[in-house]
Amino acid sequence: MTQEKKISVKKPAYLQNDILADEIREMMKSKNKLFFNIMGSIGAGKTFLLERIAEKLSPYFRIFVINGDIATTIDADRIAKKGVDTVQINTGGGCHLNAKLIKNELDKINVDDYDIFFTENVGNLICPAAWDVGAQKNIVVVSITEGEYVIKKHPIIFKGAQIAVINKCDLDGLGFDSQVLVEDAKKIKSNMDVLCTSAKQITGIDELIASLGIKIQ
Amino acid sequence: MHEYSLASAIVNQVKQIAIEHKALKVNKVTVSADPYEMIIPELLQDAFKIIITEIELFQNAHLELLKLPAEIICLECEFKGEPSEEGDKEFAYNFKCSKCGSRDTHLNIRHLTIESVDLEILE
Ligand SMILES: Nc1nc2c(ncn2[C@@H]2O[C@H](COP(=O)(O)OP(=O)(O)O)[C@@H](O)[C@H]2O)c(=O)[nH]1
Ligand SMILES: [Mg+2]
Ligand SMILES: [Zn+2]
Numbered sequence: 001m002t003q004e005k006k007i008s009v010k011k012p013a014y015l016q017n018d019i020l021a022d023e024i025r026e027m028m029k030s031k032n033k034l035f036f037n038i039m040g041s042i043g044a045g046k047t048f049l050l051e052r053i054a055e056k057l058s059p060y061f062r063i064f065v066i067n068g069d070i071a072t073t074i075d076a077d078r079i080a081k082k083g084v085d086t087v088q089i090n091t092g093g094g095c096h097l098n099a100k101l102i103k104n105e106l107d108k109i110n111v112d113d114y115d116i117f118f119t120e121n122v123g124n125l126i127c128p129a130a131w132d133v134g135a136q137k138n139i140v141v142v143s144i145t146e147g148e149y150v151i152k153k154h155p156i157i158f159k160g161a162q163i164a165v166i167n168k169c170d171l172d173g174l175g176f177d178s179q180v181l182v183e184d185a186k187k188i189k190s191n192m193d194v195l196c197t198s199a200k201q202i203t204g205i206d207e208l209i210a211s212l213g214i215k216i217q
Numbered sequence: 218m219h220e221y222s223l224a225s226a227i228v229n230q231v232k233q234i235a236i237e238h239k240a241l242k243v244n245k246v247t248v249s250a251d252p253y254e255m256i257i258p259e260l261l262q263d264a265f266k267i268i269i270t271e272i273e274l275f276q277n278a279h280l281e282l283l284k285l286p287a288e289i290i291c292l293e294c295e296f297k298g299e300p301s302e303e304g305d306k307e308f309a310y311n312f313k314c315s316k317c318g319s320r321d322t323h324l325n326i327r328h329l330t331i332e333s334v335d336l337e338i339l340e
Contacts, residue, residue, distance in 0.1 A: 002338060002340065005337075006334070007234060013223055098222070130219060188308060189323070
């Protein structure tokens with residue numbers, strides 16, 4: 001004879017991901033490492049900003065960058081030219097990185113060989129918001145060419161971020177307006193750092209590095 | 218687009234639970250999510266069906282999705298609960314605190330949760 005039994009579970013569906021993400025965060029903290037998750041839409045300038053950050057930091061810190069893209073190793077190869085180690089994760093159809101994918105890569109290296117870790121998440125403003133990768137800070141990059149409504153249209157990812165970067169500010173005034181995006185970001189989350197950058201003209205990069213809590217002595 | 222990943226996270230956990238309880242079958246899986254989880258219910262159902270086709274234990278399983286109301290945390294007065302009204306027209310997720318009226322509020326997103334599973338077990 002069989003019977004039906006209801007089992008109460010009450011656990012998040014991403015339990016495995018959240019546990020793994022917390023483990024990564026704890027591990028990084030115990031080893032005194034920094035780990036940042038960079039999100040943003042396609043073409044916002046995530047890779048270009050990481051190249052600029054790498055240029056500034058690589059003389060002082062050992063850096064490891066994990067790039068997530070559907071296909072190709074273009075971004076990892078670009079950033080590697082700036083004197084940091086990189087690895088590309090090809091997610092196939094996957095629209096976000098997750099803690100398991102990060103863990104797999106960290107297991108292949110010696111974490112103690114590095115000081116600072118970055119991920120460049122898959123380009124989109126929707127799915128990465130829901131998947132914790134174990135970073136200490138989430139950074140969302142948007143560029144002023146994405147239109148003045150880009151932040152209003154994607155509030156959730158900003159609600160979960162500690163830093164919003166408004167990039168391509170060199171194009172300010174040329175039919176694009178950075179101020180609108182700065183104000184929207186502040187309105188969505190009053191306690192978030194909001195910065196204007198130009199990866200092209202190398203402005204705002206020092207402020208971004210300071211906002212990450214990295215001090216170059 | 219992340220419905221497939223979610224469905225497979227659900228199935229993996231439920232499979233574990235079914236094995237622990239020595240279940241013969243999984244009849245029903247009940248999950249809950251608030252509106253800001255951004256789940257498209259039909260896609261979640263489709264993904265669930267595709268994933269379970271290969272798994273003997275899940276042949277009769279069906280997925281129920283409970284929709285929870287939104288929850289906010291007010292940064293002004295620390296109120297936690299349902300917002301007073303839908304967010305303003307411009308900032309869809311800046312809900313108004315139902316205690317002090319501030320719009321400086323955070324969404325307390327309650328992630329997709331596995332509430333319960335109905336298992337067929339031996340008596
Ligand atoms: N004008 C301008 N172009 C930029 C800036 N940052 C990135 N770009 C350009 O935008 C395009 C996409 O940049 P990329 O870093 O690959 O974006 P990702 O998809 O977010 O990694 C490239 O053609 C970059 O040269 C910037 O600050 N100003
Ligand atoms: Mg890129
Ligand atoms: Zn309040």
